[in-house]
Amino acid sequence: MSWFTRKERGIQTPTEMKREAPDGLWYQCPSCKHVMHTREHKLNAYTCVKCNYHEKIGSEAYFSVLFDEAEYTELDADMISGDPLEFEDTKKYPDRIRDTVKKTGLKDAVRTAYGKMDDIDIVVSCMDFNFIGGSMGSVVGEKIARGIDHALQNRKPFLMISRSGGARMMEAGYSLMQMAKTSAKLALLSEAKLPYISLLTDPTTGGVTASYAMLGDFNIAEPGALIGFAGPRVIRETIGKDLPKGFQSAEFVLEHGFLDFIVDRKDLKDKLASLLRMLQ
Numbered sequence: 529m530s531w532f533t534r535k536e537r538g539i540q541t542p543t544e545m546k547r548e549a550p551d552g553l554w555y556q557c558p559s560c561k562h563v564m565h566t567r568e569h570k571l572n573a574y575t576c577v578k579c580n581y582h583e584k585i586g587s588e589a590y591f592s593v594l595f596d597e598a599e600y601t602e603l604d605a606d607m608i609s610g611d612p613l614e615f616e617d618t619k620k621y622p623d624r625i626r627d628t629v630k631k632t633g634l635k636d637a638v639r640t641a642y643g644k645m646d647d648i649d650i651v652v653s654c655m656d657f658n659f660i661g662g663s664m665g666s667v668v669g670e671k672i673a674r675g676i677d678h679a680l681q682n683r684k685p686f687l688m689i690s691r692s693g694g695a696r697m698m699e700a701g702y703s704l705m706q707m708a709k710t711s712a713k714l715a716l717l718s719e720a721k722l723p724y725i726s727l728l729t730d731p732t733t734g735g736v737t738a739s740y741a742m743l744g745d746f747n748i749a750e751p752g753a754l755i756g757f758a759g760p761r762v763i764r765e766t767i768g769k770d771l772p773k774g775f776q777s778a779e780f781v782l783e784h785g786f787l788d789f790i791v792d793r794k795d796l797k798d799k800l801a802s803l804l805r806m807l808q
């Protein structure tokens with residue numbers, strides 16, 4: 529049976545002869561490894577058609593999922609971070625900002641926009657994890673505060689989509705002050721009887737969980753999202769006990785009373801719209 533044994537070893541194919549699908553045409557689910565067309569994935573609100581894994585997406589994708597005809601007006605699009613502490617770790621902070629802006633095309637870790645969602649006027653602030661781990665610094669706090677101001681002035685509901693590792697260490701105390709600032713603004717929104725909905729996505733941790741992410745009239749989350757304050761290792765070492773299974777998953781947090789409901793991203797727009805209609 530020599531006809532199927534390879535006569536030559538190490539067959540080489542020049543790069544220009546190789547046939548490959550163009551980049552970005554296919555998406556492979558990191559959870560179940562199922563391969564689907566990127567268009568199909570996008571139409572499915574960036575969730576896996578097979579196992580429903582919710583891909584971690586940024587503000588651009590959320591805005592296109594939520595706003596009617598993906599039309600919206602962005603607020604404070606050019607606000608960019610200063611360097612109040614002249615901070616330097618492996619890089620100078622302004623250099624890190626400049627490199628991240630270049631790499632991501634974003635100016636900071638949150639974007640705010642207003643527009644119509646199922647015909648309801650709404651202001652949405654959405655975090656971008658790609659920008660220094662979605663960390664909350666002065667720009668994040670200020671943009672959220674101004675987003676709330678816009679909601680107050682125009683009597684619109686406010687939606688916050690969180691995805692964050694917590695406070696931005698390069699701004700230390702300034703970063704922590706954003707927790708108080710955003711919380712105070714949300715209190716004004718509450719006094720004006722305007723609805724605030726907080727959507728927690730994978731992951732929402734640290735100072736963000738400890739401030740605006742948990743202050744919603746409704747706190748809702750995406751399936752399987754990691755939600756917590758400190759990481760599991762730190763907690764395990766502090767309390768000296770093993771942690772329960774599924775600890776810090778959205779489902780666990782819901783069961784323990786910290787969330788109102790978990791929403792599939794495909795139903796997000798419908799659910800938010802009917803919730804807001806109920807509150808009007």
Ligand SMILES: [Zn+2]
Pocket residue numbers: 557558559560561562576577578579580581
């Ligand atoms: Zn999958």
